[in-house]
Amino acid sequence: MTQPTTAETITDQVSAETVKALRAAMERLLAGRPTRTDGRLVKENLYREAGVSRATMNRAHCILADWDRRTAATGARTPGEARRDDELHDLHVELRNLKRERTQLQGRLDASATVIAALHHDNAALRDQLNGRGTVVTLNEHRAARTDTIGPC
8 A cells, every 4th residue: 555645755865965955055046046057946957056966856855845836936937037027017017108108298299280380371371461561660660750740749
């Protein structure tokens, strides 16, 4: 009769020194402070970070179970990757908001250009209308001419 394989019945078939090295490597990787690897949360990096062979790591059943549990909780992302992903998300939100704001400003700019063009057209029409009436005389010239004709008061 075989015994069920639960967390309590699984034992590591490695030395205490190997367990210590694998646990230390796991903590470094999960903390985002690897010393021998690129920091990705994969089993290859675990055994390389610990300085043991893959076969030795595979005999450390409790540590592998703990590794699987802890990396599943992090989504297999290092703290640096999580920060990068959060920053990317924030930048995408900011970009979306800036695009929306730019579109609104472009609409306002187009409306302003239309109003300016209409005012320019009206201004040109009024100038043409004034040019048809004759010359424009300034008040100072008009007053000076008037005092010469009427005389001083």
